[in-house]
Amino acid sequence: MATPHISAPAGAFAQTVLMPGDPLRAKYIAETFLENAEQVTAVRNMFGYTGTYKGKRISIMGHGMGIPSCSIYAKELITEYGVKNIIRVGSCGAVLDDVHVRDVVIGLGASTDSKVNRIRFRDHDFAATADFGIVQALVQAAAQHGIAAKVGNLFSSDLFYHPDTQMTETLRKYGILGVEMEAAGIYGVAAEFGAKAATICTVSDHIVREEYTSAEERQLTFNDMIQIALDAAITL
Numbered sequence: 001m002a003t004p005h006i007s008a009p010a011g012a013f014a015q016t017v018l019m020p021g022d023p024l025r026a027k028y029i030a031e032t033f034l035e036n037a038e039q040v041t042a043v044r045n046m047f048g049y050t051g052t053y054k055g056k057r058i059s060i061m062g063h064g065m066g067i068p069s070c071s072i073y074a075k076e077l078i079t080e081y082g083v084k085n086i087i088r089v090g091s092c093g094a095v096l097d098d099v100h101v102r103d104v105v106i107g108l109g110a111s112t113d114s115k116v117n118r119i120r121f122r123d124h125d126f127a128a129t130a131d132f133g134i135v136q137a138l139v140q141a142a143a144q145h146g147i148a149a150k151v152g153n154l155f156s157s158d159l160f161y162h163p164d165t166q167m168t169e170t171l172r173k174y175g176i177l178g179v180e181m182e183a184a185g186i187y188g189v190a191a192e193f194g195a196k197a198a199t200i201c202t203v204s205d206h207i208v209r210e211e212y213t214s215a216e217e218r219q220l221t222f223n224d225m226i227q228i229a230l231d232a233a234i235t236l
């Protein structure tokens with residue numbers, strides 16, 4: 001039962017899928033953290049895997065960069081493969097003084113400059129929100145790992161290289177915890193097709209302070225976030 005973008009057979013995905021932007025991160029997560037991981041799709045090299053974590057069946061699949069890309073995969077996973085829970089596991093940039101590189105942030109809500117949710121919602125402002133149960137599970141799992149995750153609003157931007165130089169000040173004023181490129185789209189898809197979704201991100205850079213994590217640091221902090229997401233996933 002392939003779709004235009006996923007070549008897996010029916011039943012190939014677990015009910016809960018962790019989704020990083022980078023398909024190679026999906027491969028790394030599956031090979032490092034899952035037992036008996038099997039690759040179930042590789043269309044356009046957007047790798048997807050299913051295996052078990054602490055005895056529970058879990059899938060991992062990349063979603064690419066930006067709302068158009070992640071929306072395709074999230075929609076097909078939900079409507080064609082019966083996926084119920086999507087947890088985006090990503091990276092984000094920080095703008096606030098009290099958010100630091102390597103912090104873990106959870107997107108309870110996601111603001112955006114994308115029009116996708118207005119297209120869905122008759123041109124009104126849809127409040128793109130995470131599933132509260134998944135957020136709770138993520139917060140609890142983070143606490144068990146000794147990490148006080150910050151929970152709040154993300155900004156999902158259509159543009160990585162944003163031309164509006166005033167935008168950062170606005171994001172600071174409105175308390176945006178992290179800038180990334182997908183959460184608002186995934187929350188919109190989940191709402192449209194009756195699934196649950198949440199986003200957890202590791203802060204990879206501070207946009208105002210111009211601080212960046214090294215590739216090695218990113219890998220280590222990313223590992224913390226993955227374990228939090230997997231420990232939350234098996235409670236769903």
Ligand SMILES: O=P(O)(O)O[C@H]1O[C@H](CO)[C@@H](O)[C@H]1O
Pocket residue numbers: 020021022064065066089090091092160179180181182
């Ligand atoms: O690390 P990922 O999950 O890809 O997330 C962030 O990184 C990409 C931009 O470099 C965008 O996809 C953004 O949302």
Ligand SMILES: O=c1cc[nH]c(=O)[nH]1
Pocket residue numbers: 091092093094160179180181204205207
């Ligand atoms: O989308 C992203 C991801 C990391 N850092 C940013 O500034 N934007």
